[in-house]
Amino acid sequence: MTATLSILTAGYVGERTASTVSLLRDGEVLVVVDPGMVADRKLILGPLSEAGVAPEQVTDVVFSHHHPDHTLNAALFPAARFHDHWAIYQDDLWIDRPADGFQLSPSIRLAATPGHTAEDISTLADTSEGLVVLTHLWWGEQGPADDPYATDPDALHASREAILALSPTLIVPGHGPAFAPTGRTPR
Known part of the structure; x- marks a missing residue:
């Protein structure tokens, strides 16, 4: 099987802020990534x-990191397992596990990608169009080249290089429309 991607809402940042919220499907697995701040x-x-x-059908929710603009609407998905950098949470269960390499389904996995925060993770989905990466390593297609809120700029640039080395066909950034990476994509 391969995963499919639906962008539920493309985020933005400026005077107002919203996260990009996405849906990944892989068979019975339904994953919402970054259900954060939106206008409604x-x-x-x-x-x-x-x-x-x-x-109620959403099986999993992934937080790229713990900032409220990426987590605020998590409670919309009452039956989901919630994933962050170090654990899975469901109801009153807290199951420790590192995110890096964790498989949510045959076609969807998590990767540690520190930089914006030390705990950032990205969601990687193998689709019929190629690898799609949902990540906060970029806010949008233009970067920013240097994330002004990065807790570790060197780690951010190293994580960007690692993701780009995987040759993704599409990047779904934290606060903007999806884009195909090019040689001009900030590293």
């Missing part, structure tokens, strides 16, 4: 419904 929850729930998915 309908911007998540409407496209999810249009994709034929009820919030």
Whole structure:
């Protein structure tokens, strides 16, 4: 099987801020990535419904990191397992595990990609179009080249290089529309 991607809402940053919220499907596994701040929850729930998915059907939620603009709407998905850099959470269970290399499904896995925060992770999905990476290593297609909030700029640039070395066909950034990486993509 290969995963499919639906962008539920493309994020933005500026005077107002919203995270990019995405849905990955791989068989019975339904993953929402970064259900954070949006102007209205309908911007998540409407496209999810249009994709034929009820919030209760979402099996997994991934947080690229713990900033509220990427986590605020997690409670919309009551049956999901929640994934961050070091554990899986569901109901009253906390299961320690490192995220790096963790498989959510045959086509969806997590990767440690520190930089914006020391705990950042990216979600990698093998699709029929190639590798898709959902990540906060870039806010949008233009970067920024130097993340002004990066806790470790050297780690950020190393993580970007590592992701780009995987030759992704598409990057879904933390605060913007998906883009195909090029030689001009900030490293």
